Amino acid sequence: MxxxxxxxxxxxxxxxxxxxxxxxxxxxxxxxxxxxxxxxxxxxxxxxxxxxxxxxxxxxxxxxxxxxxxxxxxxxxxxxxxxxxxxxxxxxxxxxxxxxxxxxxxxxxxxxxxxxxxxxxxxxxxxxxxxxxxxAMLKKLEIALQEEELHRYRASHIFEDIIANDIALVLGYRVVGGDLVRAGEASSGLKKTLTRLGIPPAIIRRVAVATYEAEMNIAVFTSGGEIVAEIRPDRIRIEALDKGPGIPDIELAMQPGFSTAPPWVQEMGFGAGMGLPNIKACADEMKLESEIGVGTRLEVVIYVS
Amino acid sequence: MKLREVLDIIDGKVISETVDLDMEVQMGCGADLMSDVLAFTHEGTLLMSGLTNPQVVRTAEMAGIKAIVFVRGKIPPPETVALAKEKGIPLLASKYTMFETCGRLYQAGLPSCGLFELTLKKWHEAFGSE
The missing domain is CATH 3.10.580.10 (CBS-domain)
Known part of the structure; x- marks a missing residue:
């Protein structure tokens, strides 16, 4: 108190x-x-x-x-x-x-x-x-508190209020290719939503880091894609999809330190070949499929309980 | 350690418009590689970085970094400051190098955020587990 x-x-x-x-x-x-x-x-x-x-x-x-x-x-x-x-x-x-x-x-x-x-x-x-x-201060304080608390209250009860044998909340985010200023907005939105849903902070951190690395990959290497998060009471599944260019050698790409990122990406503090290993470290399950010229599909599952 | 003490120890300046100087940080991390920050920092960390682009703030947000100190006298561009304000992450600045900024804080008792587990396995393979 x-x-x-x-x-x-x-x-x-x-x-x-x-x-x-x-x-x-x-x-x-x-x-x-x-x-x-x-x-x-x-x-x-x-x-x-x-x-x-x-x-x-x-x-x-x-x-x-x-x-x-x-x-x-x-x-x-x-x-x-x-x-x-x-x-x-x-x-x-x-x-x-x-x-x-x-x-x-x-x-x-x-x-x-x-x-x-x-x-x-x-x-x-x-x-x-x-x-x-x-x-003026009371008014502002009240508005700020009310908005976030209301969001949190409403969202954290959503699973209790729905009656079904199987519940999943599906959230979709678009990622714009080449836009390194806005990259991260999808992960930011997902993180905020998970907080409102009352997911434990340690789980949220792993979801946020994995999603952010995936989002940076889409923004840096592709012409754009989407991130879909499927939230269930016991697990969160994140799917990152893009339309190319594809990863030629997945095993090599998974090696810590292997990178094909251009120098300007490295100047931003990324592209050191730690993205995919980072995602793997956060995930309970990880699947990466890619076809040259077609696109890449990354699936990450993190258990909530 | 309170941000007020951090500022004192590194002769630092406040960049953000408003900062709660009583905010507590539990540990420190110095890095210019954002993926490393994402991989091995914990909630409540103070990040020292020489990078000033907005993705540093994004990284901090995702990794649960409490506050950021820009080292080597670097001052972040307005878009970084604006994003940090939106995310409620205080920005500080130090005119000292990364080495000296971190050194001063470590000496004053701010602990490190621990070992880098992702590479620890390879380290043990190369040098044994001692």
């Missing part, structure tokens, strides 16, 4: 960096002109049920004024005075594109109740209070 709490707190810290001030602030701020009288300012506060506003002249922020300034003016009988004479000029501001954590720090250091938010051109775009920060 304690560990979960500390994880939640660091998640909050991360959120304070991830969120920008503009995502938490209130836009469409009510403002007052420096030429208004304090009586007019009072009417603005009353009409909008607020306790202070930025003072804006031609789109530019020139000051900030609060209900405290109004009370002082009222006590001194200066309700006809200009806002420009009673406001705090050159107020501390925050930039809209700064991380939210800057606002948190400013609030705790300066002890103000609100900060005007400006863009890089110096125009007023919003206002932020400590309440806005709490609201």
């Amino acid at each position: 304690e560990q979960k709490n500390s994880r939640d707190i660091s998640r909050l810290q991360a959120l304070a960096y991830e969120l920008k001030i503009e995502q938490a602030m209130t836009a469409n701020v009510i403002t007052v002109s420096p030429d208004s009288t304090m009586a007019e300012f009072r009417d603005i506060l009353k009409a909008n049920r607020i306790s202070g506003t930025p003072v804006v002249e031609a789109g530019r922020l020139v000051g900030i004024i609060s209900i405290e300034d109004l009370i002082k003016a009222l006590a001194a009988g200066e309700m006809d005075a200009r806002v420009s004479d009673k406001m705090t000029p050159h107020p501390a501001t925050l930039y809209a594109d700064e991380p939210l954590v800057h606002a948190v720090v400013q609030f705790s250091q300066l002890g103000f109740g609100r900060f005007p938010v400006i863009n890089r051109a110096g125009e007023l775009v919003g206002i932020i209070t400590p309440g806005d920060i709490a609201k």
Whole structure:
């Protein structure tokens, strides 16, 4: 429980960096002109049920004024005075594109109740209070937690909910040949899905590594192919299929260190002849069939229990 | 070992926008060969690498690598940083060589991720099991 709490707190810290001030602030701020009288300012506060506003002249922020300034003016009988004479000029501001954590720090250091938010051109775009920060972080935290937990809850019960003598969940992924930037997306998707299904992490790791090596092979050597994962309660079967060029000597290809990969693949950290041996090491069963000019079919089975 | 301590030991810098410096790593592995990383690392490993392409992050994701340190002063391209952010894998950088970065961490008590079982059989065939 304690560990979960500390994880939640660091998640909050991360959120304070991830969120920008503009995502938490209130836009469409009510403002007052420096030429208004304090009586007019009072009417603005009353009409909008607020306790202070930025003072804006031609789109530019020139000051900030609060209900405290109004009370002082009222006590001194200066309700006809200009806002420009009673406001705090050159107020501390925050930039809209700064991380939210800057606002948190400013609030705790300066002890103000609100900060005007400006863009890089110096125009007023919003206002932020400590309440806005709490609201934005809670909202984001809730969305992030809910989405993944909901996925996990729904998926992990799928086998219990289905009534049949034999259950298999079949997932298909396309692999684009020659695209070394996106290579790995299929394995990534499969790994995430297995996590949601509640498969033990040690099993997921073996499936992920074997699938990833197979996916890299398809991406590097062929014009594309597909990966099909068949998930059963007791075993996961992965099939990697492509349409050529085929492996001339499978026994040789299975030797650790044997590789036909071009230098640019080696520069990426692959092509050292460890792919197929790696897959074999992860698998409980492995079958590799290939025909030159036709294609290659790799089948890997990993037992879940 | 916490990432905060790792940074301290290697005079490192943080590359990712947001990093939980209290994250714990259990062991270390230095490699430029991604297939080796896939073959012999364990969950909770800190990876030291001189490669900076996005496949390093993919490899880390598949192998359960907790965080990556780029050695020899290498700074990864934006696509690598973006993928790492998406996958929640912190990126750090060290200006030292692979040897010195790993050496400093090993000396400070971060254990190795163990022996490479895939090649161990051949090793025993060649040199005996001692």
